[in-house]
Amino acid sequence: MAVTGVGFTWRGAFTDAEVEALHAEGFGHPPTGNAWWARVNRHSLGWVCARSAGTLVGFVNVAWDGECHAFVLDTVVAAARGRRGVGTGLVAAAVEGARAGGCEWLHVDFEDHLRGFYLDACGFTPTGAGLVRL
Numbered sequence: 001m002a003v004t005g006v007g008f009t010w011r012g013a014f015t016d017a018e019v020e021a022l023h024a025e026g027f028g029h030p031p032t033g034n035a036w037w038a039r040v041n042r043h044s045l046g047w048v049c050a051r052s053a054g055t056l057v058g059f060v061n062v063a064w065d066g067e068c069h070a071f072v073l074d075t076v077v078a079a080a081r082g083r084r085g086v087g088t089g090l091v092a093a094a095v096e097g098a099r100a101g102g103c104e105w106l107h108v109d110f111e112d113h114l115r116g117f118y119l120d121a122c123g124f125t126p127t128g129a130g131l132v133r134l
Helices: 016-027 036-043 086-100 112-121
Strands: 007-010 044-052 055-064 069-077 105-108
Touching: 007 086, 016 036, 016 055, 016 069, 036 044, 044 086, 055 086, 069 086, 086 105, 086 112
Parallel strands: 069 105
Antiparallel strands: 007 044, 044 055, 055 069
16 A cells, blocks of 8 residues: 555665654553563564655564464554554565565454454455453
């Protein structure tokens, strides 16, 4: 998906501080100092960085089982860039990255208010799933 002024890069470079600031803003928590670069390189098939004029404006992590299932995690867009196609561009790039990585399935779970985004805008189909809070 093309979004004017935004580039999407599969396995793009980023700093921990960039993703942590974006994540803290998007998910409403103070920065925690997470080591994002080490985390995604250890556990993920890939990730997508969205940048505008060099600034990180979106991020999504694509974890996987090492074979045919990948999982969308931590989709986040800078508030100033919201509702302009950045999120759908991130997910579209994640779909392509997972497909190129040999995955057959891309899973996502989400809160109810994001149903329209993932099902309508991004093309996921609803499935039955379960969750245990730990």
